[in-house]
Amino acid sequence: MLRFARCYSLARSKATQIQSTVFRPEYALKCGLEIHTQLNTKNKLFSQSTNSATPLLDVPNHHTSFYDVALPGTQPVLNLEAILFAMKLSLSLNSQVNMVSQFDRKHYFYGDQPQGYQITQHYRPFARGGKVNLSRELDGIDELSKDISIVQLQIEQDTGKSHYTDADKDVVTLVDLNRSNIPLIELVTNPDFSDIKQVKAFIKKYQNLVRHLHISSGDLETGAMRVDVNLSINGFARVELKNLPNTSSIINAIKYEYQRQVELISRGETDSLLEPETRGWTGSSTVKLRSKETTIDYRYMPDPELPYINLAPDVISGMAASMLELPDDIMRMLMQKPFQLSLKDAKILTYNGNQNDMYNHEALRSYYLETFHEFSKLIGKHSSAKLPTNWIIHEFLGDLNKLQVPLGKAQEILPPAVFAEFLRLLYTDTISPTSGKLLLFYILENFKQSGCQDSSIPDLPKLIKEFELHAITDVDSQELMTLCNDIIAQHTDDAFIRNLVSGKKKTSLKFLVGQGMRQSQGRIKASEFEKKFKEILNIQW
Structure with a gap:
């Protein structure tokens, strides 16, 4: 019980620290986002498997094909609907759609990535540049206006999902490939965010945009949209924050990591901030997962089984002409x-x-x-x-x-x-x-x-x-006076009347009017009751 109390006290202390975080100008926050958005195309990116809206809730490995599970000899076939969705988003963000883009292989070995690589776009992404404007008027940020610039948008395939369970005290990993090969758009921003309000406003605005364009549900809770945060303070090495399931986790993780780095810098303990690293979010603190991988670690190479995406100019202009109002x-x-x-x-x-x-x-x-x-x-x-x-x-x-x-x-x-x-x-x-x-x-x-x-x-x-709902416009003055006198007699006393007439408690008149509206079932105007009560009680204010 004592141990539980200590743990609870520590958790409360961390939560209080996070909530009370103050961003100080001498410790400048520099922050960028990487957002992975699942596209709600009918089929997956490189196969004819059904693209489920809830892949992690369906029967495991139900929405899969031979290609999704990486059986030898299977080959990818590009889903052109994903290209159209990517074009919609790129144009909405004022990004420059590349006339020629390509798919590349990003090599790493996880159980939920049976190919041993992920197909993404590294050398020639689908689009570059663009921006999202945040304003005080519409988004509630402190600045009058601020542009968040975009590095690039790339199309890639999603991975499967690993589930860990105990079986006779041994950890067993179960792999569900329903999510494998679902089309994603990864949006990478420049590190233009300098406070929490900007981050929160951007996520909400981007989430609404993908829903508005009908290209994604944008739900963070289901994983249809996943956000990684890159941040640094005072020019030290970049830290990537992962495992952020919702907006509150994103905000709290940034606050915690900011405070952690500020304390290290203020004590002169900056050795751990010299090299990039990836940290996870536990719900109350960030923890180191690994040193940040480099481009060489992933051994990028052009995918030999997928041709370049060559777009004709009239395809882009035609899409631009048919775009929805933003x-x-x-x-x-x-x-x-x-x-x-x-x-x-x-x-x-x-x-x-x-x-x-x-x-x-x-x-x-x-x-x-x-x-x-x-x-x-x-x-x-x-x-x-x-x-x-x-x-x-x-x-x-x-x-x-x-x-x-x-x-x-x-x-x-x-x-x-x-x-x-x-x-x-x-x-x-x-x-x-x-x-x-x-x-x-x-x-x-x-x-x-x-x-x-x-x-x-x-x-x-x-x-x-x-139902006799007609408003009574021609009110009988004597009947109205009788009704008002009855209300005064039933709901007031001498002190009530004195305070009302003197103006000490003017709101008491609203109470009387409310009683009148109730008894007349709203058929007599409130102004008629107010006028009559003032007449009866000789109210001068």
Whole structure:
């Protein structure tokens, strides 16, 4: 028990140290990233095996061919879909696509790499250069704007996965080759990062980009995207950090390694920082794995079984002409007139989540834009931009998540034209916001209860009449006074009234208005209640 307490105390101490890390100008951080991204092509890179979205969760060695398991005599056949995906990403990053690129063999011997080498691109990569712009406006970094430059993008094959298990106290290694030969793009940046915010913003932006282009799920948790970090301090040798499964691990590993090197430098113990090394992340600290390999160690050689990739100029220009609008441009468009979304709401419509989300952000954005334009047609160009924003991004989306109704299904009963009519009813005060929430949830809940099968369009006027949801615009003054007096009698005392009338507790008025809205089921405007309460209590402020 005492030993456990000591270990727990040490772990907490390390966690506290990591969280409290301060990046100091006299110990300059220089950081670069290597990001491996699995491409979601139909087949693998050099075989006809199925490229599974979850290779490590499927039956081991199920998605394999003779080539994937490196049977002698098998030869690679290039999957051209991977080339198109690589071209999309390269153009999105303003990289220079090489008209001629080649595949090379990188030799090393692991159990999960049965060929004894990995096919990659060393001498002539697919693309060079390019950049990702980070800004204070969109990404929350400290600088007004910062470009992270890219060294190159290369296409390569993924390796298998080794699993270690105990069998009668002997360690047994099991190899699953489902992941072997899945196409990867390795992106290498220059060491342009100087703080954590920049690293975090870049990873999030790159992850969203590959999802936006529909070339990868970008999920760190499943290994579809894997990040290695190269960092140095004050010009000492580069340290590579591996085994970083998620963003928090990446950030914490950088913080820990920075602090470790700062302490060595401050004590004059820099011998261990003179040679490059590879370190792993345990979850609480970095540990040395090996000295950093050199190019000679890998014995690169051109692959004799794969020809050069020769691209015609019109292939690249044709792809460039068909490219999707990029996320930053979309966000800036949404934050300007006529939409005027906040950054947070613009990101909801632009940043794609993982594949388990109930809705696709591209589909949600399309639904929002079409509904917005339909609503503008109904009430004119000078319509309230806040209504579509609040009711689609917040109320509608919140109901979908709560009821677990997919957006694609919900659109069957609430197409943009119908949702625009619903917004018109709110805009013209035909129904109050409270009644609108009840009506929207009722429609979606009934749809859910039908198993999402009854796709008949709801008759909004009929439902409003049936449930008496019409807003009361011509309020009887005497009836309203009676209702307000009843609320005052039920929910207040002398001290409450004194504090409210004197202005000491102005928020108490909101409480009374809330009670009125509740008792009228939201059919009477809040402003009517506020006006009447002030009249009854002779409130002057």
